[in-house]
Amino acid sequence: MSACATTRPQAPASASTEPVKRALFIGNSYLYHGDIPGIVQALADSAGGERLLTESVTAPDFALVDHWFRGASGAARRNISRGGWDWVVLQQGPSSIQINRDSLRMMAKRYAELITRNKGRPALFSAWPSQDRWTDFARAIESYRLAAQEANALLLPVAAAWLAVWERNRSVLLYHDGLHPSDAGSYLSALVVYSTLLGKSPRGLPNRLRLASGSVIEINPELARLLQDAAAQVAGAP
Numbered sequence: 001m002s003a004c005a006t007t008r009p010q011a012p013a014s015a016s017t018e019p020v021k022r023a024l025f026i027g028n029s030y031l032y033h034g035d036i037p038g039i040v041q042a043l044a045d046s047a048g049g050e051r052l053l054t055e056s057v058t059a060p061d062f063a064l065v066d067h068w069f070r071g072a073s074g075a076a077r078r079n080i081s082r083g084g085w086d087w088v089v090l091q092q093g094p095s096s097i098q099i100n101r102d103s104l105r106m107m108a109k110r111y112a113e114l115i116t117r118n119k120g121r122p123a124l125f126s127a128w129p130s131q132d133r134w135t136d137f138a139r140a141i142e143s144y145r146l147a148a149q150e151a152n153a154l155l156l157p158v159a160a161a162w163l164a165v166w167e168r169n170r171s172v173l174l175y176h177d178g179l180h181p182s183d184a185g186s187y188l189s190a191l192v193v194y195s196t197l198l199g200k201s202p203r204g205l206p207n208r209l210r211l212a213s214g215s216v217i218e219i220n221p222e223l224a225r226l227l228q229d230a231a232a233q234v235a236g237a238p
Contacts, residue, residue, distance in 0.1 A: 019049075022084055023197060024120075025056040026067055026076045026111075027091030030127055032058045033176070034186025035211060036193065037089075042209040042217075043194045043202075050198065055079070063092040063100070064107035080111070083118040087197055089156065091125035094140035096133070101143040105150055112151035122153035123197065125189075128162050131178040137163060154196065157234040161192045164230035172223065184227060187219050191231035201237040202228045 021044075025037045037054040044052035057067065057075045067076040080088055090111055095104040112122040126144035129136035141159050148155040165172050165188060174185035181189060191202040207224035210216050219227065232238070 019051065021050060021052045021086045021198070023052060023054050023087045023089055023123075024079055024085045025054060025058070025089045025091070025125075026064070026080075027056075027058055027089075027125065028062045028093070029058070029060050029180060030091055030093075031056060031125075033180035034183065034189075034217075035213060035215065036181075036186050036190050038211040038213055038215075039186055039190035039209060039217060040193045040197075042211050043190055043205055044198065046206045046209060047200065052194075052198065063103060064090055064111060065103050068107060068110065077114065080114050080120070081118055083120070085115070085118070085120035087123045087154070088115045088120050089123045089125050089193065090153070091127055094127045094129040094133075094136060094159070095143040095147075096129060096136040096139040101139075101146075104143055105147045108147040108151040108153060112153055116152075122151055123156055124148045124151070124153050125156045125193070126159045128159040128174075131175045156193050156196050158189045158192045160234045161188055161230050164233050165227060168226055168230060172226070183217055184219060184223060187217060187224070188227045188231060191228060192235055195231055195235035195237045199237075202231045202235070203237070204228070 025031055031037060037056045041052055041054045057079055092104060095101045108124060115122045124144050124147055126141055129140050137159060145155060162174055173182050176182040195202045207221050208218040
């Protein structure tokens with residue numbers, strides 16, 4: 001993927017009378033490598049009741065400032081401005097380095113103004129650091145917490161959930177290549193987003209999901225329960 005891309009949700013084959021929520025994800029390969037937005041949508045579909053449709057505007061290595069100023073044809077701002085979003089999820093790298101933290105905080109507020117003007121709620125996807133920068137977790141988590149507070153945005157505590165998993169079992173492989181998430185890392189991240197956005201417990205959700213793209217993700221049942229428990233812990237779910 002070499003440029004911004006907008007992914008639109010696929011509607012179910014049959015009409016549904018269930019209430020529908022919509023979330024737009026803006027970010028980079030953290031999101032699209034394991035199709036975290038697609039997993040979030042599939043989790044909501046599997047739970048029944050309120051449905052959640054997702055779309056994404058992503059580009060490799062992009063920070064939020066890049067989407068604002070360099071995104072192809074202004075895709076991020078254009079999609080926010082067309083409205084209809086219950087949430088707009090914002091993600092860039094871990095932002096533990098000071099200049100990246102400053103950029104995150106500045107741009108989160110700028111995006112939040114546009115999002116709220118179009119009747120959505122901003123949410124910040126707390127990104128994990130790379131595997132070789134393990135000591136950056138605390139500072140990365142702090143960066144997103146500060147940005148969320150200042151932008152009056154919902155915090156999606158994904159990085160904290162990774163730590164919560166390793167507190168239970170340090171051998172769980174959440175990285176795919178030292179940066180991007182494995183299937184387990186993607187599933188865990190989606191559990192946190194699902195639970196925090198919809199205010200529902202992630203416990204008991206399926207360990208096997210077919211995404212709108214047609215791909216399938218399947219997690220060992222025992223591991224899935226561990227990931228669900230960690231997600232519930234950081235999301236404050238029962």
